[in-house]
Amino acid sequence: xxxxxxxxxxxxxxxxxxxxxxxxxxxxxxxxxxxxxxxxxxxxxxxxxxxxxxxxxxxxxxxxxxxxxxxxxxxxxxxxxxxxxxxxxxxxxxxxxxxxxxxxxxxxxxxxxxxxxxxxxxxxxxxxxxxxxxxxxxxxxxxxxxxxxxxxxxxxxxxxxxxxxxxxxxxxxxxxxxxxxxxxxxxxxxxxxxxxxxxxxxxxxxxxxxxxxxxxxxxxxxxxxxxxxxxxxxxxxxxxxxxxxxxxxxxxxxxxxxxx
Numbered sequence: 431x432x433x434x435x436x437x438x439x440x441x442x443x444x445x446x447x448x449x450x451x452x453x454x455x456x457x458x459x460x461x462x463x464x465x466x467x468x469x470x471x472x473x474x475x476x477x478x479x480x481x482x483x484x485x486x487x488x489x490x491x492x493x494x495x496x497x498x499x500x501x502x503x504x505x506x507x508x509x510x511x512x513x514x515x516x517x518x519x520x521x522x523x524x525x526x527x528x529x530x531x532x533x534x535x536x537x538x539x540x541x542x543x544x545x546x547x548x549x550x551x552x553x554x555x556x557x558x559x560x561x562x563x564x565x566x567x568x569x570x571x572x573x574x575x576x577x578x579x580x581x582x583x584x585x586x587x588x589x590x591x592x593x594x595x596x597x598x599x600x601x602x603x604x605x606x607x608x609x610x611x612x613x614x615x616x617x618x619x620x621x622x623x624x625x626x627x628x629x630x631x632x633x634x635x636x637x638x639x640x641x642x643x644x645x646x647x648x649x650x651x652x653x654x655x656x657x658x659x660x661x662x663x664x665x666x667x668x669x670x671x672x673x674x675x676x677x678x679x680x681x682x683x684x685x686x687x688x689x690x
Contacts, residue, residue: 440571440578440628441622441625443579444566444567447563448589449618451593451615452618453590455611457594459607459608467670469595470661470671471670471674473592473595474671475677476658477659477675478588478675478677478679478680481678483585485647486682487682487686488569488646488650492510492513492644495639495640496509509644513640513642513645513648514645514648516641516645517645518649518651521649522652524560525656559617560624564627564645564649565581565585565649566582566625567630568642568643570582571628571631572632580686580689581686583685589621593615628646
Protein backbone atom coordinates (compact mmCIF):
# COMPACT_ATOMS: atom_id res chain seq x y z
CA UNK A 431 0.00 0.00 0.00
CA UNK A 432 2.91 2.36 0.63
CA UNK A 433 3.56 2.52 -3.13
CA UNK A 434 0.08 3.90 -3.83
CA UNK A 435 -0.48 7.63 -4.22
CA UNK A 436 -2.42 9.43 -1.45
CA UNK A 437 -5.30 9.87 -3.90
CA UNK A 438 -5.49 6.14 -4.60
CA UNK A 439 -5.10 5.29 -0.92
CA UNK A 440 -7.93 7.63 0.03
CA UNK A 441 -10.24 6.16 -2.60
CA UNK A 442 -9.47 2.50 -1.86
CA UNK A 443 -9.70 2.97 1.92
CA UNK A 444 -13.00 4.86 1.78
CA UNK A 445 -14.40 2.28 -0.68
CA UNK A 446 -13.45 -0.53 1.70
CA UNK A 447 -14.99 1.31 4.65
CA UNK A 448 -18.14 1.94 2.61
CA UNK A 449 -18.46 -1.74 1.70
CA UNK A 450 -18.66 -2.56 5.41
CA UNK A 451 -22.16 -1.03 5.26
CA UNK A 452 -23.25 -3.87 2.98
CA UNK A 453 -21.61 -6.48 5.21
CA UNK A 454 -23.25 -5.06 8.32
CA UNK A 455 -26.67 -5.16 6.68
CA UNK A 456 -26.41 -8.86 5.71
CA UNK A 457 -28.26 -10.20 8.81
CA UNK A 458 -31.56 -8.76 7.54
CA UNK A 459 -31.47 -11.35 4.74
CA UNK A 460 -31.24 -14.32 7.09
CA UNK A 461 -32.50 -13.48 10.58
CA UNK A 462 -35.46 -11.96 12.36
CA UNK A 463 -35.51 -8.20 12.65
CA UNK A 464 -33.40 -6.88 15.55
CA UNK A 465 -35.45 -4.81 17.97
CA UNK A 466 -35.23 -1.03 18.16
CA UNK A 467 -32.96 -1.16 21.21
CA UNK A 468 -30.29 -3.09 19.26
CA UNK A 469 -30.56 -0.58 16.44
CA UNK A 470 -30.06 2.35 18.84
CA UNK A 471 -27.11 0.58 20.46
CA UNK A 472 -25.54 0.20 17.00
CA UNK A 473 -26.15 3.82 16.07
CA UNK A 474 -24.71 4.91 19.44
CA UNK A 475 -21.57 2.93 18.61
CA UNK A 476 -21.34 4.76 15.27
CA UNK A 477 -21.66 8.10 17.06
CA UNK A 478 -18.87 7.21 19.49
CA UNK A 479 -16.49 6.23 16.68
CA UNK A 480 -17.23 9.45 14.80
CA UNK A 481 -16.76 11.62 17.89
CA UNK A 482 -13.38 10.09 18.73
CA UNK A 483 -12.28 10.15 15.09
CA UNK A 484 -13.19 13.83 14.78
CA UNK A 485 -10.85 14.80 17.61
CA UNK A 486 -8.03 12.25 17.65
CA UNK A 487 -7.71 11.58 13.90
CA UNK A 488 -8.66 14.97 12.48
CA UNK A 489 -8.69 17.98 14.84
CA UNK A 490 -5.47 17.17 16.72
CA UNK A 491 -3.54 16.43 13.47
CA UNK A 492 -4.95 19.69 12.07
CA UNK A 493 -3.53 21.62 15.03
CA UNK A 494 -0.19 19.82 14.68
CA UNK A 495 0.02 20.57 10.95
CA UNK A 496 -0.77 24.24 11.55
CA UNK A 497 1.73 24.40 14.39
CA UNK A 498 4.53 23.10 12.17
CA UNK A 499 3.71 25.68 9.51
CA UNK A 500 2.79 28.76 11.55
CA UNK A 501 4.40 28.17 14.96
CA UNK A 502 2.93 28.16 18.44
CA UNK A 503 0.61 31.15 18.28
CA UNK A 504 -3.14 31.57 18.04
CA UNK A 505 -3.23 30.91 14.29
CA UNK A 506 -3.41 27.07 14.48
CA UNK A 507 -6.36 27.27 16.89
CA UNK A 508 -8.07 29.92 14.75
CA UNK A 509 -7.67 27.82 11.58
CA UNK A 510 -9.05 24.72 13.29
CA UNK A 511 -12.04 26.60 14.71
CA UNK A 512 -12.85 28.28 11.40
CA UNK A 513 -12.54 25.02 9.44
CA UNK A 514 -14.71 23.09 11.92
CA UNK A 515 -17.42 25.73 11.61
CA UNK A 516 -17.15 25.62 7.81
CA UNK A 517 -17.57 21.83 7.88
CA UNK A 518 -20.59 22.10 10.13
CA UNK A 519 -22.03 24.81 7.91
CA UNK A 520 -21.53 22.76 4.74
CA UNK A 521 -23.50 19.77 6.01
CA UNK A 522 -26.14 22.05 7.56
CA UNK A 523 -26.57 23.73 4.18
CA UNK A 524 -26.96 20.36 2.44
CA UNK A 525 -29.47 19.43 5.11
CA UNK A 526 -31.54 22.50 4.27
CA UNK A 527 -31.24 22.48 0.48
CA UNK A 528 -31.68 18.78 -0.31
CA UNK A 529 -35.10 17.20 0.22
CA UNK A 530 -34.73 14.21 2.50
CA UNK A 531 -36.51 12.21 5.14
CA UNK A 532 -35.43 10.76 8.47
CA UNK A 533 -36.70 7.43 9.76
CA UNK A 534 -38.44 8.98 12.77
CA UNK A 535 -38.22 12.77 12.39
CA UNK A 536 -40.00 12.78 9.05
CA UNK A 537 -39.40 14.96 6.01
CA UNK A 538 -37.08 17.97 6.04
CA UNK A 539 -35.81 20.36 3.41
CA UNK A 540 -37.81 21.71 0.43
CA UNK A 541 -41.11 20.19 -0.50
CA UNK A 542 -40.53 17.12 -2.65
CA UNK A 543 -43.90 15.48 -3.11
CA UNK A 544 -42.91 14.05 -6.48
CA UNK A 545 -39.84 12.28 -5.16
CA UNK A 546 -40.51 8.75 -4.03
CA UNK A 547 -40.01 8.13 -0.34
CA UNK A 548 -37.24 5.65 -0.99
CA UNK A 549 -35.11 8.36 -2.63
CA UNK A 550 -35.72 10.70 0.30
CA UNK A 551 -34.21 8.05 2.54
CA UNK A 552 -31.26 7.64 0.21
CA UNK A 553 -30.57 11.39 0.13
CA UNK A 554 -30.67 11.53 3.94
CA UNK A 555 -28.17 8.69 4.21
CA UNK A 556 -25.98 10.31 1.55
CA UNK A 557 -25.77 13.48 3.64
CA UNK A 558 -24.75 11.25 6.55
CA UNK A 559 -22.10 9.17 4.74
CA UNK A 560 -20.36 11.81 2.64
CA UNK A 561 -18.47 13.39 5.59
CA UNK A 562 -17.20 9.95 6.64
CA UNK A 563 -15.65 9.31 3.23
CA UNK A 564 -14.30 12.86 3.19
CA UNK A 565 -12.62 12.29 6.56
CA UNK A 566 -10.95 9.04 5.45
CA UNK A 567 -9.68 10.64 2.24
CA UNK A 568 -8.30 13.66 4.09
CA UNK A 569 -6.56 11.44 6.64
CA UNK A 570 -4.82 9.36 3.95
CA UNK A 571 -3.98 12.44 1.90
CA UNK A 572 -2.44 14.05 4.97
CA UNK A 573 -0.60 11.19 6.64
CA UNK A 574 -0.47 8.25 4.22
CA UNK A 575 -1.11 4.75 5.53
CA UNK A 576 0.02 5.52 9.08
CA UNK A 577 -2.19 8.57 9.38
CA UNK A 578 -5.24 7.20 7.61
CA UNK A 579 -5.43 3.55 8.63
CA UNK A 580 -6.83 4.02 12.17
CA UNK A 581 -9.60 6.26 10.87
CA UNK A 582 -10.41 3.93 7.95
CA UNK A 583 -10.69 0.95 10.33
CA UNK A 584 -12.82 2.93 12.77
CA UNK A 585 -15.19 4.21 10.08
CA UNK A 586 -15.40 0.72 8.59
CA UNK A 587 -16.29 -0.78 11.98
CA UNK A 588 -19.02 1.76 12.63
CA UNK A 589 -20.39 1.34 9.09
CA UNK A 590 -21.27 -2.29 9.84
CA UNK A 591 -23.81 -1.58 12.63
CA UNK A 592 -24.91 1.52 10.76
CA UNK A 593 -25.71 -0.57 7.68
CA UNK A 594 -27.73 -2.93 9.85
CA UNK A 595 -29.59 -0.01 11.41
CA UNK A 596 -30.47 1.43 8.01
CA UNK A 597 -31.68 -1.93 6.65
CA UNK A 598 -33.77 -2.62 9.76
CA UNK A 599 -35.35 0.83 9.51
CA UNK A 600 -36.28 0.23 5.88
CA UNK A 601 -37.78 -3.13 6.81
CA UNK A 602 -39.84 -1.34 9.42
CA UNK A 603 -41.47 0.91 6.84
CA UNK A 604 -42.43 -1.95 4.54
CA UNK A 605 -39.55 -2.69 2.20
CA UNK A 606 -38.57 -6.30 1.44
CA UNK A 607 -35.48 -7.88 2.98
CA UNK A 608 -33.56 -7.89 -0.30
CA UNK A 609 -34.49 -4.32 -1.15
CA UNK A 610 -33.65 -3.10 2.35
CA UNK A 611 -30.22 -4.73 2.14
CA UNK A 612 -29.60 -3.40 -1.37
CA UNK A 613 -30.40 0.19 -0.41
CA UNK A 614 -28.25 0.00 2.71
CA UNK A 615 -25.37 -1.43 0.65
CA UNK A 616 -25.64 1.27 -2.01
CA UNK A 617 -25.49 4.08 0.56
CA UNK A 618 -21.98 2.96 1.50
CA UNK A 619 -20.79 3.62 -2.05
CA UNK A 620 -21.14 7.36 -1.41
CA UNK A 621 -18.04 7.25 0.79
CA UNK A 622 -15.46 6.66 -2.00
CA UNK A 623 -16.62 9.88 -3.68
CA UNK A 624 -15.97 11.76 -0.44
CA UNK A 625 -12.66 9.93 0.00
CA UNK A 626 -11.46 10.91 -3.47
CA UNK A 627 -12.48 14.53 -2.89
CA UNK A 628 -10.80 14.75 0.52
CA UNK A 629 -7.53 13.12 -0.59
CA UNK A 630 -7.42 15.27 -3.70
CA UNK A 631 -7.87 18.52 -1.80
CA UNK A 632 -5.15 17.97 0.80
CA UNK A 633 -2.75 16.41 -1.73
CA UNK A 634 -2.96 19.50 -3.93
CA UNK A 635 -1.57 21.92 -1.36
CA UNK A 636 -0.04 21.52 2.10
CA UNK A 637 -1.53 24.90 2.99
CA UNK A 638 -4.99 23.27 2.75
CA UNK A 639 -4.01 20.32 4.96
CA UNK A 640 -5.03 21.72 8.39
CA UNK A 641 -8.17 23.21 6.85
CA UNK A 642 -9.18 19.91 5.26
CA UNK A 643 -8.64 17.89 8.43
CA UNK A 644 -10.68 20.20 10.66
CA UNK A 645 -13.34 20.71 7.96
CA UNK A 646 -13.93 16.95 7.78
CA UNK A 647 -14.15 16.85 11.59
CA UNK A 648 -16.78 19.58 11.63
CA UNK A 649 -18.85 17.77 9.00
CA UNK A 650 -18.83 14.57 11.09
CA UNK A 651 -19.63 16.42 14.32
CA UNK A 652 -22.73 17.90 12.70
CA UNK A 653 -23.92 14.45 11.65
CA UNK A 654 -23.40 13.09 15.18
CA UNK A 655 -25.27 15.94 16.87
CA UNK A 656 -28.04 16.55 14.35
CA UNK A 657 -28.71 13.05 13.03
CA UNK A 658 -27.43 10.17 15.13
CA UNK A 659 -27.81 11.12 18.79
CA UNK A 660 -31.38 12.49 18.45
CA UNK A 661 -32.34 9.32 16.55
CA UNK A 662 -30.95 7.03 19.27
CA UNK A 663 -32.76 8.89 22.06
CA UNK A 664 -36.16 9.00 20.38
CA UNK A 665 -37.54 5.65 21.58
CA UNK A 666 -36.44 5.49 25.21
CA UNK A 667 -33.19 3.57 24.68
CA UNK A 668 -30.84 6.26 25.96
CA UNK A 669 -28.90 3.84 28.19
CA UNK A 670 -28.20 1.44 25.32
CA UNK A 671 -27.31 4.32 23.02
CA UNK A 672 -24.91 5.77 25.59
CA UNK A 673 -23.33 2.34 26.11
CA UNK A 674 -22.81 2.01 22.36
CA UNK A 675 -21.35 5.52 22.16
CA UNK A 676 -18.92 4.76 25.00
CA UNK A 677 -17.72 1.52 23.39
CA UNK A 678 -17.30 3.18 19.99
CA UNK A 679 -15.38 6.12 21.46
CA UNK A 680 -12.87 4.05 23.44
CA UNK A 681 -12.42 1.57 20.59
CA UNK A 682 -11.59 4.39 18.17
CA UNK A 683 -9.23 5.92 20.74
CA UNK A 684 -7.47 2.54 21.12
CA UNK A 685 -7.16 2.11 17.35
CA UNK A 686 -5.77 5.61 16.87
CA UNK A 687 -3.13 5.20 19.58
CA UNK A 688 -2.14 1.61 18.74
CA UNK A 689 -2.09 1.96 14.93
CA UNK A 690 -1.34 5.67 14.46
